[in-house]
Amino acid sequence: MPRILAVDEFWGQGFSEPGAGSDLAGLRTKAVLDGDEWVIDGQKVWTSAGARADWMYVLCRTDPDAPRHKGISMLLIPVDQPGVEVRPIKNILGGAEFCEVFFTGARTSVDMVVGEVNAGWGVAMGALGTERGTTLLAEHLRIAGEVRQMIDEARTSGATERAVMRADLARAWSEAKIMEWNGLRLMSAIKGRGPNPEVHASIAKVFASEAHRRMGEAAMRAEGSRSELVGEGYGLDRLQQIFLSSRAETIYGGTSQIQYNVLSERTLGLPREPRRA
Template identity: 50%
Template sequence: MNSVDEFRTEIRSWLRANLTGEFAALRGRGGPGREHEAFAERLAWERHLAAAGWTCVGWPEKYGGRGATLEQQVAFHEEYALADAPARVNHIGEQLLGPTLIAFGTPEQRERFLPRIVAVDELWCQGYSEPDAGSDLAGVRTRAQLQGGDWVINGQKTWTSLAHESDWCFVVARTEPGSTRHQGLSYLLVPLDQPGVEVRPITQLTGTSEFNEVFFDEARTPASHIVGAPGDGWKVAMATLGFERGVSTLGQQVGFQRELEAVIDLAKQNGAADDPLIRDRIARAWTGLEIIRANALRMLDGVAAGAPGPEASIGKIFWATWHRDLGELAMDVCGADGMLAAGGPYDLTDWQRLFLFSRSDTIYAGSNEIQRNIIAERVLGLPKEVRP
């Protein structure tokens, strides 16, 4: 395997040579609040990545990856972000489900699903949150029961990112009647293109609809499409969330740095930088970005051990709050101009979209409140929160 520097040079050169022609216009497209942008073209780009062996780089070679070391994976995600390459459309399959199947799946599940994730032939979404069980995953009510050779699923999921573009959903459902909280949950792999599944996009503050409601009405999946044993769903789901806090967050921070630099440039151009309070907030934002990176690098020890532990919640709560605050800073730097849309009827500027969508950062993938509970109970060993 190449050294980290050689690996970095290889991916940098490949991106420079391939983000051209039909793909040149995709630079900077997509991402949170902008997943609607050029989706079909970004899918074609991702399959181009796959054909060149640049998807799932951290997976073992026997599962179709490159077997890249942790340091090489960091280099890949940083170089990808530095090249301003388009936002990935296969993130949930590659970064969440794939590692989960490698860790907990059966040989048959790995053989069936992993090659299609590597090739970007099937897209995945995450069926966790529900109307009455958002960040409180243990409160899910979606239920599934075995009938013949199938799991039959009934219930509703919400805030399901990119479900309207996905082929499959990994669903946490209650499979033991009468069970409560963490007990009796199972982790099921469910096809979305079937009778009994309805996907309804949710219009967000940004005017876009990358989140969805997903309704299951007697939907079915084979009995073999359960990851882990029945009742092991909580353990498997927590491992998936740990993988979500993994290496790709280093690339995310390159994007954060680009946003902060753009805010600084705007402040210099429109005179907002003359305000000492604005300068102080910019300095705090820069310091916070360095802390985010330090946190992420520390959390990579958990990735190296197989899956990040509950300490990963520290990084999540910090970057989510930092990014929300950056959106507020951007609006204050814009001043009165921040109140004006780019055009009608609801054409937002990049700053307005950042401000509005970053409000969700402290909610999705576990709200700040839930992250604090995890840190208190599972990291610091404090007494559990009193529940009614």
């Protein structure tokens, strides 16, 4: 933990696979015990910071005969070994922040398991809930700054002359405020002064990611024709970066559609969608 806190060591999250994203329990990466080591074979995808990761926490199928959610364990795997190959994927911003990771006979020690063997599903759900919750607590501070920049930009470009733009900016400002209040409500729930933090984390996540996408689109209208400048050797400005990077926010940490399903089924008690066993 001290090396993580000091940012001396990077960790990647190896959950998603081709064919196992929203339907994570369909994952096929497998780990088999060989003496005092696990041997891992399979592929992960969209691993953020994978190219810099020293270690990964990886969901692996450790009991192929158990029901889908049962035979999964979370293993800690060192990346710097012959059985692990990391291939960066170029993203919409031009960077290569996330990666494909291939495990071919990769090895880790038998004790490198988080929680119990075959009980990794609960560990992963806890990790994702925390990810949704904690990343949003202070997010509104950054987003409020972005809205101020959008307003300045729209004034400079003359876009504020248009009533539709003024409505867009008022909506962006109001939604940034709602994000702040959602963050405060979530913090109260985490501190035990409100009901069910997971529900507030889902609400905050789905609202913030959808609103931030809308803000990115409004920011492009605020900039006007300059927003369309892109190309080799051109450094995207901050608003363009927000527009492009916000596209991913409704996907990672659980897509909006999945959050809507979770909220409607578990919180509102609406009928469940059909699921595979």
